[in-house]
Amino acid sequence: MKQISCLWQRIRYGEVNGLRRRIRGRENLFRADGAALTNIQVDLIGDDNQVVIGEGCVLHNVIFRIRGNGHRIEIVPRCRISRGAVIWFEDENCRLQIGEDATMVEVHIAVTEPGSQVHIGKGCMFANDIDIRTGDSHAILDARSGKRLNPAADVEIGDHVWIAAHVIVLKGVTIGENSVVATGSVFTQSCPSGVIVAGNPARVIKTGITWQRERYPNQKERPDTS
Ligand SMILES: CC(C)(COP(=O)(O)OP(=O)(O)OC[C@H]1O[C@@H](n2cnc3c(N)ncnc32)[C@H](O)[C@@H]1OP(=O)(O)O)[C@@H](O)C(=O)NCCC(=O)NCCS
Numbered sequence: 001m002k003q004i005s006c007l008w009q010r011i012r013y014g015e016v017n018g019l020r021r022r023i024r025g026r027e028n029l030f031r032a033d034g035a036a037l038t039n040i041q042v043d044l045i046g047d048d049n050q051v052v053i054g055e056g057c058v059l060h061n062v063i064f065r066i067r068g069n070g071h072r073i074e075i076v077p078r079c080r081i082s083r084g085a086v087i088w089f090e091d092e093n094c095r096l097q098i099g100e101d102a103t104m105v106e107v108h109i110a111v112t113e114p115g116s117q118v119h120i121g122k123g124c125m126f127a128n129d130i131d132i133r134t135g136d137s138h139a140i141l142d143a144r145s146g147k148r149l150n151p152a153a154d155v156e157i158g159d160h161v162w163i164a165a166h167v168i169v170l171k172g173v174t175i176g177e178n179s180v181v182a183t184g185s186v187f188t189q190s191c192p193s194g195v196i197v198a199g200n201p202a203r204v205i206k207t208g209i210t211w212q213r214e215r216y217p218n219q220k221e222r223p224d225t226s
Contacts, residue, residue: 016040025049025069035059046071049089053079054100060084068092071111076100083128085109091116094134099124099159106130112137113152121159121177125213132157132169158193162211178210 016032021042028044034055042051044066051064054077061084064073070093079098083106087096094111099122106128111118116134135152142149153172157163161175164183175181176193186200196206 030064032057037062040064042066050074058082062087065089068094071095074098080104081107088112095119102126104130105165107132110134110137116152117154118157119154120157121161123160124157124162126163127165127167127183129166130163130169131167134171136171160210180209180211 016037018039019037019042020040022044023042024045025047027048028046029050029052030042031051032053035053035057036059037053038060040059041063043063046067046069048069049066049071051073053059053075056078057075057080059081062081063086065086066089068089068091071089073087073089073096075098078101080103082103085104085106086108088108088110090112092114094115095117096109096111098120101122102120102124104126107126107130109118110133112133112135118132118134132155134155136150139148140150141147155169155171156174157169158175158177158179160178161181163181166184167181167187168185169175169187173187174190175187176191176195178194179191180196181187181202182196182198182205184200185198185202187197187202189201191197191202191204194207194209195204196209197203198205
């Protein structure tokens with residue numbers, strides 16, 4: 001029988017306000033030194049899993065739901081999750097890396113099937129109701145051969161990508177840096193850098209763009225409302 005041990009001793013965090021945990025397994029590690037966490041839930045069954053949250057991260061209402069072994073979740077410094085997130089891991093040796101200075105309002109990220117990965121670059125901005133997944137959770141088979149038709153595939157989101165509200169990013173998608181994903185898009189295929197993609201299925205609607213968080217690039221362009 002698998003040894004069940006509470007690894008609370010290996011849970012380290014900075015400022016925390018509300019941490020619920022159910023951890024069963026061995027050699028699991030949760031570190032969040034220097035991060036500010038509010039209402040975090042760690043629900044983990046398995047061995048040798050690691051959740052590392054970098055300094056200066058601010059996370060609210062995040063559920064880490066982890067099943068299986070050898071998973072790695074790395075949220076690097078100064079990331080912010082403002083409304084909430086569900087980080088869902090299954091199977092073995094999956095990876096999630098969220099780059100520096102990323103901000104997310106509300107996301108669901110599912111990393112499933114052995115070895116699959118989601119990589120999110122630096123400075124990304126995700127709005128509310130974003131769903132990113134490496135797999136479909138269930139098998140679709142060729143009726144004759146029984147061959148699996150929908151294997152998992154990695155998701156790669158480049159640096160400085162803006163994902164607007166209510167977007168779904170499916171398995172195998174790469175989004176190039178500086179791109180913008182329009183609201184309500186369902187992303188089934190990759191797109192290059194510096195484009196806007198929109199629709200279901202998402203298609204490139206503008207090229208040669210970049211974006212910034214500030215509404216007005218400079219004061220001169222600001223409308224005169226006086
Ligand atoms: C991505 C976005 C910013 C692009 O805006 P834009 O550059 O002004 O784009 P336009 O309005 O000029 O649209 C260009 C074309 O794409 C289409 N389009 C725009 N958004 C679309 C969408 N979400 N789905 C499908 N088509 C869309 C337009 O109909 C238009 O088509 P046409 O050329 O055939 O007329 C905007 O579509 C968007 O998603 N806004 C929501 C942002 C958001 O969620 N903010 C929350 C805080 S992060």
